[in-house]
Amino acid sequence: MEGLVSARRFGAALSAARAADGATLVAMSRRCDQWWRPDELAGFEQGRNPLEDSAVISLTRLYHLGGCPLPDDQAFELLVDRSTSSEVIPPDGGAPDQPASLVVLRAAAVARLCGAWLTPMDIEVLGDVVGLTPVELNRSLEDLESSGRIDIVASGLASHIVVPLIGVLIAETPAGSLLAVRPAGRRGRPSD
Numbered sequence: 001m002e003g004l005v006s007a008r009r010f011g012a013a014l015s016a017a018r019a020a021d022g023a024t025l026v027a028m029s030r031r032c033d034q035w036w037r038p039d040e041l042a043g044f045e046q047g048r049n050p051l052e053d054s055a056v057i058s059l060t061r062l063y064h065l066g067g068c069p070l071p072d073d074q075a076f077e078l079l080v081d082r083s084t085s086s087e088v089i090p091p092d093g094g095a096p097d098q099p100a101s102l103v104v105l106r107a108a109a110v111a112r113l114c115g116a117w118l119t120p121m122d123i124e125v126l127g128d129v130v131g132l133t134p135v136e137l138n139r140s141l142e143d144l145e146s147s148g149r150i151d152i153v154a155s156g157l158a159s160h161i162v163v164p165l166i167g168v169l170i171a172e173t174p175a176g177s178l179l180a181v182r183p184a185g186r187r188g189r190p191s192d
Contacts, residue, residue, distance in 0.1 A: 006177045009166040011047035017063040053161040100130035109153035
């Protein structure tokens with residue numbers, strides 16, 4: 001199962017943190033006793049390297065990315081990151097086209113992990129990404145809820161590492177990264 005951290009957004013956050021610190025990739029490599037080589041760090045910053053949970057933990061500590069809690073039911077919305085930054089390279093030249101049912105299931109599972117449910121605005125964003133009307137999407141969510149699949153996927157996702165500062169990844173789609181984020185104006189809001 002795919003992790004909960006967008007490689008593109010995580011890379012952009014790493015790059016911004018390093019730039020704010022005024023450090024070079026070589027200096028960052030030295031800080032971790034060359035556990036990560038400069039070329040590996042560059043790959044992470046450009047969103048090219050796959051992210052395992054252990055790498056996310058290590059890099060978050062190395063770059064001193066501030067921690068913040070998961071979005072909760074008071075502060076949760078879906079966002080599609082359509083970033084076209086030249087410094088952020090999509091893996092394999094683009095995102096795979098995932099079946100709508102899997103994207104919907106994962107969105108519901110992430111919402112469950114955050115202690116929330118999808119709002120009408122979230123339904124609209126999700127519908128745009130997967131090509132379903134609000135009625136079709138609500139019907140699909142009801143079916144998933146009654147089948148118990150949401151809880152099964154949520155329990156599988158619960159063991160993954162997240163970096164709420166950049167949003168919780170639901171899916172990489174052709175439209176962009178679908179993320180659960182804090183709404184604008186909330187403390188600890190991830191950067192867009």
